[in-house]
Amino acid sequence: MVPVNLTLVAGHRMRMIAPASKKASGLMQAFALSPRHLHTAQARRHSAPEKNRRSYATHVAKPNGKKTLVLLGTGWGSTTILKTLDTSNFNVVVVSPRNYFLFTPLLPSCTVGTTENRSIMEPIRHIVGRHNKDIRFYEAQCTDIDPEAKQLTLQTPSDSTARISYDYLVVGVGGTYNTFGTPGVQEHALFLKEMQDASKIRRRLKDTIEKAGFEGTTEEERKRLLHMVVVGGGPTGVEFAGELHDLITEDLSKWVPGLAKQVKITLVEALPHVLPSFDPKLVKYTEHTLRKNGIQLMTGTTVKQVGPTSLVVRDTKSGSEAEIPYGNIVWAAGIQAREFAHTLRSKVPIVQNNARGLIIDDHLRVRGARDIWALGDCTVSKNAPLAQVASQQGKWLARAFNSMAKERQIGDAYASIAAKAPFVYSSRGSLAYIGGERAIAEIPAFSTSITAGGPLASLFWKSYCLWELFSVRSSMSVATDWAKRALFGRHISVD
């Protein structure tokens, strides 16, 4: 276990485990806390005034002489590092407000109950435990950094703050949705980035459909409530529209046939076509399939403003504007780096001058900083914000740390890693589910690529998801969800 003396974790967990001593000893084991740690924290908790209890100065001790490597985030990038890194060479500390890894490719299917939420959430403790890794995890958000003192400020879910030190830092805090400053989006739209977003969409879909079925609802109001607008014709928007179509045709049509017939889906995209990164043949196939499934495509259209019950769109060619009433609007129009990336940028003001995120070099080093690497969606590079990019970067960085440790060059990781061959992304292809048991696939093969669209591609997409899921447990859960859906339909109740 990492020899860490962390008052915050002991104190924070104490609040939850104090009443049950059996549970307490379990958690003490899990967190490698000795009864002395717990006792000290407990005594401190009872004696310290409330104000003092909320802030802890914490230091990651290094009595074993190993360097402390802090990973921020439990997403595609950081989790891949955990899987590949030989953790015996470092004191590894993971910090993230999310105590699980999220398999994002299946997130759209959670919005309508095709897949259950927990099936695609892999507890970070399982990942750590399965690999028997000597890793410490803090459930907290990193809110500030002092790159000179090599210190991070953390904020826990209970609002305590703490500081930890690092020797090496890897920033994998990911991205968040981007409203592009469009008025009303933040206030009225739904997003699809995290599991909480998917749950919110599921609840709102249920609410609006139930409301539309109320006795006194006028025809005009019913029409509005049953109009679902998706903004963004990238993979997330298209996949969500496809899943929504499946919910309506496969389930709502059985349970509320009158309402199901009236549900309308509109997909709004600023560019002339959806899925711009795909092969034009697949784009054509996707647009044809979406239209055939009754989804209205408004391409070449930008959203000017979103109100509580309607949005204003503008045709990019003619410049004409129209107001469209809606019941639900899901914004899947782009992402930007998370807040912490900007906090770090502000500490390196002249070099880090790209508002989209952290500028990194070919060796994933944050330009202008020292002993800090960054990967995935919080960075700006020539690569797209994709899970496969973040995980390849994670693998590359972990291997670089491993080989550096083998060569006994841990003392100057920055120079040592820079001397290695740079990171080069290699695309393993693109897949997207488009609804009605159809998907599209574009797989690189030698100097060309194989493209396919239809039910077979959908089978391929499903197999790929099952294969890529983090554990056998997750794969079995997802396969079971799909089997249950095929036999009994979706579980459409929402708590």
Ligand SMILES: Cc1cc2nc3c(=O)[nH]c(=O)nc-3n(C[C@H](O)[C@H](O)[C@H](O)COP(=O)(O)OP(=O)(O)OC[C@H]3O[C@@H](n4cnc5c(N)ncnc54)[C@H](O)[C@@H]3O)c2cc1C
């Ligand atoms: C609906 C959807 C479907 C997608 N489908 C695909 C797909 O099919 N194929 C594909 O290649 N890509 C897909 N993507 C994109 C892919 O999910 C991202 O590119 C990928 O998640 C980026 O990985 P990351 O490690 O940079 O960030 P993330 O996976 O977003 O992880 C970021 C982590 O940082 C944590 N964090 C945030 N703030 C802080 C902080 N201040 N301190 C510490 N930790 C913090 C977060 O809690 C999270 O654990 C999809 C994305 C979405 C939203």
